[in-house]
Amino acid sequence: MQPAVTLRVTRYRPEQESEPTLATYEVPYRKDWVVLDALNYIKDTLDGSLSFRWSCRMGVCGSCGMKVNGSPKLTCASFLSDSLPGPIRVEPLDYFPVVRDLVVDMSDFMRKLKKVKPWIIRHDERPLAEGEYLQTPDQLDAYKQFSMCINCMLCYSACPIYGLEPSFIGPAAIALAQRYNMDSRDEGAPERLEILSEHDGIWQCTFVGECTKVCPKHVDPAGAIQQYKLTGAIHWLKSLLLPRGAR
Amino acid sequence: MSAEAHYTPYHPRWYRRRVSVWWWLQNRAYAGFVLRELTSVFVAFFAGVTLWQLRTLAQGPDAYARFLACLGTPLFVALHAVAFLFVLFHSITWFNLAPKAVVVRLSGKRVPDWVVVGLNYAAWLVLSGAVALIVLRGR
Numbered sequence: 001m002q003p004a005v006t007l008r009v010t011r012y013r014p015e016q017e018s019e020p021t022l023a024t025y026e027v028p029y030r031k032d033w034v035v036l037d038a039l040n041y042i043k044d045t046l047d048g049s050l051s052f053r054w055s056c057r058m059g060v061c062g063s064c065g066m067k068v069n070g071s072p073k074l075t076c077a078s079f080l081s082d083s084l085p086g087p088i089r090v091e092p093l094d095y096f097p098v099v100r101d102l103v104v105d106m107s108d109f110m111r112k113l114k115k116v117k118p119w120i121i122r123h124d125e126r127p128l129a130e131g132e133y134l135q136t137p138d139q140l141d142a143y144k145q146f147s148m149c150i151n152c153m154l155c156y157s158a159c160p161i162y163g164l165e166p167s168f169i170g171p172a173a174i175a176l177a178q179r180y181n182m183d184s185r186d187e188g189a190p191e192r193l194e195i196l197s198e199h200d201g202i203w204q205c206t207f208v209g210e211c212t213k214v215c216p217k218h219v220d221p222a223g224a225i226q227q228y229k230l231t232g233a234i235h236w237l238k239s240l241l242l243p244r245g246a247r
Numbered sequence: 248m249s250a251e252a253h254y255t256p257y258h259p260r261w262y263r264r265r266v267s268v269w270w271w272l273q274n275r276a277y278a279g280f281v282l283r284e285l286t287s288v289f290v291a292f293f294a295g296v297t298l299w300q301l302r303t304l305a306q307g308p309d310a311y312a313r314f315l316a317c318l319g320t321p322l323f324v325a326l327h328a329v330a331f332l333f334v335l336f337h338s339i340t341w342f343n344l345a346p347k348a349v350v351v352r353l354s355g356k357r358v359p360d361w362v363v364v365g366l367n368y369a370a371w372l373v374l375s376g377a378v379a380l381i382v383l384r385g386r
Contacts, residue, residue, distance in 0.1 A: 014260030
């Protein structure tokens with residue numbers, strides 16, 4: 001069995017250097033270790049100054065997204081054994097400003113997420129006494145896939161359009177808007193349409209499709225965007241052809 | 248609490264990497280995407296030739312004969328061969344992506360992706376067959 005594996009990790013220490021550099025670490029190989037375990041080993045025993053985000057270690061929190069050997073991955077779900085014999089390249093996610101080492105700033109996404117109003121919008125709230133809003137399994141099925149997003153930002157890092165046009169609302173935010181649009185309890189679709197159909201919304205997407213491939217939760221943001229393009233186009237056609245009352 | 252959250256009001260030393268103009272050579276998927284976008288040029292070329300054909304047809308038999316002679320030149324044969332490959336790539340990649348955009352629900356269940364793709368190919372086959380029939384009959 002391989003005794004050790006080499007990790008080439010991007011370091012960026014803004015107080016010391018103006019550009020990221022590469023650091024090489026030798027980590028013991030264990031077949032049940034993921035890249036995040038190796039990073040924690042480095043931090044605990046080799047270099048305590050290495051900075052990275054992580055929390056749950058089981059693909060739920062979405063904190064440990066990084067580029068592993070060039071692809072955006074959750075490091076808690078990337079086994080060392082999949083990248084043997086190494087070396088394994090670990091970099092911060094693309095297209096986000098790097099704060100330090102492997103830590104990126106995702107405030108841009110947070111702003112965009114808020115813009116698409118990812119919550120249930122009702123014209124009239126029912127009184128509490130009338131009980132909860134019931135849904136059939138089919139109604140749940142219509143949006144459940146899009147609700148699995150953990151905001152890990154892998155899809156943004158895989159999207160060259162976001163890299164080239166940073167104003168693009170982006171895959172996860174649109175998928176999450178669609179999560180509420182498809183919800184039978186929600187009545188906010190017209191409000192979201194205004195945001196999603198403007199220049200920086202769905203029409204920026206040229207369907208590269210990589211967002212869906214890298215998504216660790218099988219959310220399919222590319223599908224959400226293309227389906228919404230159909231909705232947007234039909235709405236536009238209706239607004240052109242039908243009198244106001246019939247739309 | 249203020250209405251706007253400001254996490255990092257002073258951050259002079261963020262590192263922002265510029266996107267290289269060669270980003271599309273980074274991996275095969277990006278290269279395939281750019282190639283697919285490029286196919287639109289050849290689709291437009293083919294549409295232009297078809298419009299040209301209609302125009303010469305309206306101008307009379309002499310003009311149409313000249314058009315046909317022009318199509319027979321090696322340059323046009325080569326252009327059409329390249330255009331055919333690109334249009335083929337265009338059709339196949341878009342057909343395969345169709346189920347992402349078209350979600351059909353029949354009695355509450357989502358129609359499987361392969362059915363949506365299969366219907367596209369079937370329509371392609373039927374239309375191509377119909378065109379081939381018309382062209383070959385005319386001979």
